[in-house]
Amino acid sequence: MAGRSKEAEKMTLGIISKQGSCIECYRLLSAIYSKRGNYTESYKLVVELKPDQSQAWMNMGGIQHIKGDYAAARQYYQRALILTPGSKLLKENLAKLDRLERRLTGT
Numbered sequence: 001m002a003g004r005s006k007e008a009e010k011m012t013l014g015i016i017s018k019q020g021s022c023i024e025c026y027r028l029l030s031a032i033y034s035k036r037g038n039y040t041e042s043y044k045l046v047v048e049l050k051p052d053q054s055q056a057w058m059n060m061g062g063i064q065h066i067k068g069d070y071a072a073a074r075q076y077y078q079r080a081l082i083l084t085p086g087s088k089l090l091k092e093n094l095a096k097l098d099r100l101e102r103r104l105t106g107t
Contacts, residue, residue: 005032023049039063054083058090065093070101 012029015022026045033042040063046056061076074097081090 005036008032052083054080054087054090057083058087058093061093065097070097073097 009029009032012025012032016025016029019025026049030042030045033039033045040060043056043060043063046053047060050056057076057080061073061080064070064076065073074094077090077094077097081087081094084090
């Protein structure tokens with residue numbers, strides 16, 4: 001289905017709606033989204049299947065951070081931090097977000 005990602009996405013979503021436990025379908029859908037550069041959707045699929053994936057939550061936070069959606073970034077980072085409370089990288093990302101928000105608000 002090279003070059004026909006919309007069709008592949010539609011077919012895969014149809015299978016998932018009938019058979020939600022199709023892991024290969026989720027992998028394919030994730031690959032479709034990644035190929036399009038829609039990494040947030042790809043990571044959302046990961047956490048839908050395995051909500052304990054701290055790395056996926058952190059990556060979604062990073063994507064939103066870069067996009068400038070700081071509220072969403074904070075939520076994703078905090079979700080990841082709940083799963084891995086000792087993560088130095090997550091704490092650093094939240095600290096960077098705090099500094100950026102303070103700079104933007106002038107406080």
